[in-house]
Amino acid sequence: MMRRSHVFAALGLIVLILMPMLTDAIGQASLLSLVTRALIYGIAAASLNLVLGYGGMVSFGHAAFFGIGGYVVGILFQNFSDETLFLGLFPGTNQMLITVPLAMLVAGVLAAMIGALALRTGGVQFIMITMAFAQMLFFLFVSLKVYGGEDGIIIRKVNELPLLNMKDKATLYWVVLAVTVAFFLGLRQVINSSFGAVLAGIRQNERRMAALGIPVFRYKLYAFVLSGMGAGLAGAMMANAMRFASPDMLHWMKSGELMIMVILGGVGTLLGPFFGAGALLVLESTLSSWTEHWQLALGLILLVLVLGTKGGLMALIGKVWARK
Amino acid sequence: MILFLEQLLNGLQFGVMLFLLAAGLTLIFGIMGVINLAHGSLYMIGAYAGTWVAAETGSFWLGIPAALAAAALTGFAIEALVIRRLYARDHLDQVLATFGLILIFNQGITLIFGRQPLFTKLPAAFDGSVEILPGLPYPTYRLLIIAAGLLVALGLYLLINRTRVGMLVRAGATNREMVRALGVDIRLLYTAVFGLGALLAGLAGIMAAPILAVQVGMGEQILLATFVVVVIGGVGSIRGAFVAGLLLGVADTLLRAFLPGLLRQLMTGPEADALGIGIASIGIYLLMVIVLLVRPKGLFAVGS
Numbered sequence: 001m002m003r004r005s006h007v008f009a010a011l012g013l014i015v016l017i018l019m020p021m022l023t024d025a026i027g028q029a030s031l032l033s034l035v036t037r038a039l040i041y042g043i044a045a046a047s048l049n050l051v052l053g054y055g056g057m058v059s060f061g062h063a064a065f066f067g068i069g070g071y072v073v074g075i076l077f078q079n080f081s082d083e084t085l086f087l088g089l090f091p092g093t094n095q096m097l098i099t100v101p102l103a104m105l106v107a108g109v110l111a112a113m114i115g116a117l118a119l120r121t122g123g124v125q126f127i128m129i130t131m132a133f134a135q136m137l138f139f140l141f142v143s144l145k146v147y148g149g150e151d152g153i154i155i156r157k158v159n160e161l162p163l164l165n166m167k168d169k170a171t172l173y174w175v176v177l178a179v180t181v182a183f184f185l186g187l188r189q190v191i192n193s194s195f196g197a198v199l200a201g202i203r204q205n206e207r208r209m210a211a212l213g214i215p216v217f218r219y220k221l222y223a224f225v226l227s228g229m230g231a232g233l234a235g236a237m238m239a240n241a242m243r244f245a246s247p248d249m250l251h252w253m254k255s256g257e258l259m260i261m262v263i264l265g266g267v268g269t270l271l272g273p274f275f276g277a278g279a280l281l282v283l284e285s286t287l288s289s290w291t292e293h294w295q296l297a298l299g300l301i302l303l304v305l306v307l308g309t310k311g312g313l314m315a316l317i318g319k320v321w322a323r324k
Numbered sequence: 325m326i327l328f329l330e331q332l333l334n335g336l337q338f339g340v341m342l343f344l345l346a347a348g349l350t351l352i353f354g355i356m357g358v359i360n361l362a363h364g365s366l367y368m369i370g371a372y373a374g375t376w377v378a379a380e381t382g383s384f385w386l387g388i389p390a391a392l393a394a395a396a397l398t399g400f401a402i403e404a405l406v407i408r409r410l411y412a413r414d415h416l417d418q419v420l421a422t423f424g425l426i427l428i429f430n431q432g433i434t435l436i437f438g439r440q441p442l443f444t445k446l447p448a449a450f451d452g453s454v455e456i457l458p459g460l461p462y463p464t465y466r467l468l469i470i471a472a473g474l475l476v477a478l479g480l481y482l483l484i485n486r487t488r489v490g491m492l493v494r495a496g497a498t499n500r501e502m503v504r505a506l507g508v509d510i511r512l513l514y515t516a517v518f519g520l521g522a523l524l525a526g527l528a529g530i531m532a533a534p535i536l537a538v539q540v541g542m543g544e545q546i547l548l549a550t551f552v553v554v555v556i557g558g559v560g561s562i563r564g565a566f567v568a569g570l571l572l573g574v575a576d577t578l579l580r581a582f583l584p585g586l587l588r589q590l591m592t593g594p595e596a597d598a599l600g601i602g603i604a605s606i607g608i609y610l611l612m613v614i615v616l617l618v619r620p621k622g623l624f625a626v627g628s
Contacts (some may be wrong), residue, residue, distance in 0.1 A: 125621065129616050140602060305420075
């Protein structure tokens with residue numbers, strides 16, 4: 001069993017590595033951009049899943065961290081290309097080795113601030129308060145004309161990495177893939193660590209964990225910050241891949257989309273959010289190429305999936321797997 | 325001062341609209357424990373059905389029963405087909421399923437009515453404006469909305485506090501399991517509450533139709549503000565929905581009306597307007613954060 005899943009993982013990775021050649025071979029260059037986006041959304045959804053699935057904190061405001069990651073890249077690029085200073089203090093840059101870690105840092109600080117306040121509530125109130133913070137950020141960036149207001153910032157050139165030609169779509173894809181794999185391995189490490197065990201314990205019975213002497217609030221906040229940093233990473237990569245950072249990345253519909261990817265893939269599973277992200281993007285793009293009314297079909301598919309399966313795609317895969 | 329009063333009334337009018345939507349949502353939420361994202365779709369369906377009938381018959385008043393019937397029937401249908409299967413599920417499944425419903429309804433409406441927004445004329449009797457104070461003419465139709473909203477609030481108050489059904493609803497909001505254990509046909513109660521919520525959403529939809537553009541997506545625009553009202557007021561509390569609805573409606577309208585002007589005195593150019601509108605939009609969310617930090621269960625928390 002174990003060995004078979006390793007074989008599948010290796011096969012999947014090989015297919016992903018060879019993806020640029022595959023899409024070239026079938027003459028579908030746009031497919032590569034779809035896979036790139038699916039990987040990035042996978043990072044964002046898996047980050048959300050850390051708090052939502054493993055920690056039991058239903059955040060409806062992860063677009064805040066996703067968007068702020070994108071805006072860090074965008075603002076740094078704008079300062080770089082205009083040769084201006086951010087807030088009159090810092091110069092901009094287009095070096096990915098600076099922009100992406102900085103995006104994660106800013107998203108983490110933001111998550112620490114939002115989490116410290118939002119985690120005082122629970123249940124539905126937590127859902128709404130996280131959404132409220134994200135919406136505030138959304139309206140703030142909509143009203144900041146310096147950064148394009150509703151139109152956002154166009155990033156004319158992808159961030160640079162030493163020794164690599166980032167203008168090449170395939171190179172960018174491989175960079176995204178490498179980041180995704182590194183993120184996935186790191187996330188797996190976190191979830192399998194004692195920290196992950198504590199987090200799962202808090203989800204199952206918060207009071208019991210507190211009685212065991214675990215500082216529950218602090219653990220939840222750590223998880224929230226980690227999750228925010230992951231979403232910030234995804235936002236920064238997305239801004240590079242789309243060469244664009246806009247308020248849309250901060251909108252509550254984006255939070256909802258990330259949540260749907262997690263639920264679709266399977267809440268509280270390692271690979272689920274990646275499958276969910278891929279499935280949603282592939283569904284959207286194939287359905288919209290077939291019919292103008294693709295949302296109708298997507299809505300029906302989501303409805304059937306929820307009512308028919310418990311636990312999303314991962315549960316479905318598990319069933320098929322067990323039948324063999 | 326006159327301008328302020330006028331905006332206050334506008335805020336009140338927006339507030340009662342929010343209340344009509346939030347009243348149903350807070351009951352569905354509080355009693356059945358279902359997060360119904362498709363509540364905005366019922367509002368949209370009410371607006372479309374009412375506008376269409378009003379245009380076909382030439383009478384706005386015939387549009388009202390049509391809107392109520394369409395919204396209530398849709399409500400019953402989705403309760404029986406979808407929501408009923410979700411009671412035992414967690415909130416996440418409910419979010420995904422009702423999000424699917426939003427997509428289906430939005431696209432369904434687009435298929436039937438097209439992408440162009442519909443407009444409807446004000447009913448002839450309420451076309452003009454009336455001078456409520458010397459020098460302050462105010463559109464009679466908006467006064468009608470305020471009056472209707474307050475009337476519905478009074479009706480709901482009597483229904484919830486003075487009738488047997490209302491007693492069950494209050495009991496359900498406080499402790500759902502106990503009501504079921506006492507042998508109440510909870511299924512019937514759920515269906516009735518969902519239908520009532522849908523009816524109120526449909527009423528809000530048709531009342532908003534003459535002053536807004538009736539278009540696909542109108543439900544989602546107001547849905548978020550409605551959820552904010554529900555949470556500020558306290559989940560399951562009609563009184564909370566009423567207070568929070570009016571509070572939010574007035575606060576939002578006043579901020580939008582006056583903040584850009586205030587900022588313009590501090591800074592110049594279009595930036596002031598953009599920033600003013602942006603900060604005004606932040607207002608309701610900031611209000612919710614403050615309320616929740618002080619009272620984590622909302623202003624009028626119900627149950628345990």
